[in-house]
Amino acid sequence: MEFLQALAEHDFLQRALAGGLLASIGCGIVGSYVVVQRISLLAGAIAHAVLGGMGAAWYFGIDPLAGALVAAVFAALIIGWVKLRFAEREDTAISAIWALGMAIGILFIAKTPGYSVDLIGYLFGNLLMMSSSDLQLIAALDIVILVLTGLFFRQFLAVCFDPEFARVRGLKMERYYLLLLVLVALTVVMLIQVVGLILVIALMTLPAAIAGRFTVSLGAMMGLAILLGMAFTAGGLAISYAPDLPSGPVIIVLAGIAYLLAALLRRGRR
Template structure:
């Protein structure tokens, strides 16, 4: 612990890692709340895993895997939203197919690329210690876009998340805001890839918000508490993984799972105390 604190002031990569935790937690807290409330975790998973197609193509072409991930994530968000709106009764099958095909395309392009690139492995499994200044600027931009959209369309997102039929009666374009929300999920996926990697991104998107939902019912409070939980989980996971040289992404997700279980237990104890 002491070595960790000392090295924060000594090495820029440690400072980048901590800033990455903070920036990722903003998007995670806001969008994770919508994902939990709207119960679109499966669709978020479809977006997250289909991103591998864009990363694989970008890697094959010698471009930035993160740029490929962003393009692929946005396309996936629009297509998955459109599929869900048109064929709602078959959404699980269609999204599973989209999920699998996206990953398969990514694997094919990666396999056709000569050599081994450790940077790609960091995108797949996460290594927050490899975050660069350029990555931090990108994360800041993505956070800013998410915050601006939520501030502009908060009421529309809120109405759409809870009651689509009532929203339509009020003249809200539910389809537009639904697809826009999925595009914001896509941007958050790109944010979190830097922290825990593509494979584990869904857990970090959902678990802090699900933990926050145990204690608050207000959407605004849930967003704030989820963001705070995300900061605690990511920074603590980074600290725990640093000294024994454990995979940071996996450590963060295990901690998020423990955090969620503890939140359920704590809420159960609070309810029992109130009854007594």
């Protein structure tokens, strides 16, 4: 009740809730692809490579989210190209991008004068500091994800379930696979504002993993994952408000508990 009363009075809480709900849309759609395709490790490398772009942007006085967006897309394309061309060394490339991005980011942060408190917020999430421009960015990224998913849903479906057959039929699977990784990169940038860079993969995968246990089609999985993401972000924000806890970790704890309960429920039904 205290949270609901504060929500009616304070604009920053309204923006935080709106940001969490908007981010859940892209999270549910792209997270379903990540879970089905089993590319959470690639998504993790993209997420951690973002720190390099954020650190460089902070050093040169640019918006860190702009640097994150450029770094995320660049890392996605590099990792995807290495996976497609040099599959036998995929794990090494993923580890290299993961470590290199974080190392570059740390070096730029170390050379930036002053205490980089804003970057610390990006690392661990700062949902309560959501601004109107952040909401506009998340909404724009949601629109891009929805449009691309609507245009290439069948192609992405083929990438996830039967790429060899689609390749025989003449589809350029490499292009759609790289495009899918770009969508992952956009979602990573979107979720940084909600739960931070460190926890971004958990929020991307947990709602979709739960939804996958109770649905039989990719479209239904996406829809349920979106609803679960909204429930987790709204619930985590409400639970963390009164005790003044960081909202990002509370959201992930809530999603993690739900995942464990879903696994136990599924096992009990079996």
